[in-house]
Amino acid sequence: MRYHNITKDDMLNGDGLRVVLWVAGCNHCCKGCQNPITWDPDGGLLFDDKAKQEIFEQLDKKYISGITFSGGDPLHPANRLDVKNLILEIKEKYPDKTIWLYTGDTWENIRQYSIWPNVDVLVDGEFILAQRDVKLLWKGSRNQRVIDVKATLKKMEEQGEDVAPVLHAPDYSNEKDEREARQTMQDMPVTSCLL
Ligand code: SF4
Numbered sequence: 001m002r003y004h005n006i007t008k009d010d011m012l013n014g015d016g017l018r019v020v021l022w023v024a025g026c027n028h029c030c031k032g033c034q035n036p037i038t039w040d041p042d043g044g045l046l047f048d049d050k051a052k053q054e055i056f057e058q059l060d061k062k063y064i065s066g067i068t069f070s071g072g073d074p075l076h077p078a079n080r081l082d083v084k085n086l087i088l089e090i091k092e093k094y095p096d097k098t099i100w101l102y103t104g105d106t107w108e109n110i111r112q113y114s115i116w117p118n119v120d121v122l123v124d125g126e127f128i129l130a131q132r133d134v135k136l137l138w139k140g141s142r143n144q145r146v147i148d149v150k151a152t153l154k155k156m157e158e159q160g161e162d163v164a165p166v167l168h169a170p171d172y173s174n175e176k177d178e179r180e181a182r183q184t185m186q187d188m189p190v191t192s193c194l195l
Contacts, residue, residue: 001082004037004044004072006054009064014100014121014138016065019058023047023069023083025076028104032129034140038072047082059094066098066120075103075110084115091118107147107165111156121168122147135177137169 002024010020025041026033037043045051058064067090074083087099098120103110107124116122123139123146131141138146148168155163172178 001047001079002041002044003047003051004035006051006058008058010068013068013070013102014066015098017063018065018068018100019055020068020070021047021055021074023071023074023076023079025078026071026073026104027076028073028126030104030127030129032132033127035072041072041076041078052086055090056093059090059097064097066094066100068100068102070102073104074101075105075113080113080115087115087118107145107152111152111161116149116153119149122149133181135181136171137173139171142171 003021004024005020005022007020007022010018013020022035022038024038024044026039029039033039055067059067069083069087071079073079083101090097090099099118100121100123101115101119102123104126105124107122110124123144125141125144128141128143131143133142136142136144145165146167146169147165151166151168152163155166170178172181
């Protein structure tokens with residue numbers, strides 16, 4: 001696996017203060033992606049032991065809530081196995097830290113992966129420029145979902161595979177932003193697709 005950055009004390013990619021691993025490799029090519037430099041799986045730096053220790057040093061700190069995997073796409077075929085193994089190692093070493101993961105894929109396409117029992121929150125779906133809203137909580141566009149993975153797995157066990165995922169967070173952090181977003185959507189002109 002290769003990566004571009006490890007950011008520390010990050011408040012923008014999950015609950016609390018987090019360490020974020022920005023991996024290389026993404027096939028989604030979303031229009032308006034903020035990190036197109038991360039698309040190439042051969043870009044960036046090799047994720048070696050030194051990089052892993054850098055992450056562990058952060059997770060050793062009491063005030064760090066956990067790690068977020070972003071990119072690029074941590075579930076790109078070039079990353080999937082290494083990310084899974086790293087998550088297993090972190091869960092064993094730091095059972096109280098939370099694991100967040102961003103992917104361009106949707107939960108319905110990837111819910112069979114064996115990685116999920118060790119992931120706390122998944123932010124799924126491609127970034128859709130037409131649905132972008134900078135006030136959204138933990139996500140860039142309205143189609144994306146901040147999914148409580150453990151609660152969703154439990155619901156699947158009880159009710160079957162096709163249940164809607166349980167959300168970890170609402171779209172907005174407060175009612176004012178939500179009201180304004182609703183108003184903006186109402187004010188948008190109604191268009192019809194003639195194709
Ligand atoms: S999934 Fe994320 S990293 Fe990949 S193209 Fe879309 S926005 Fe960019």
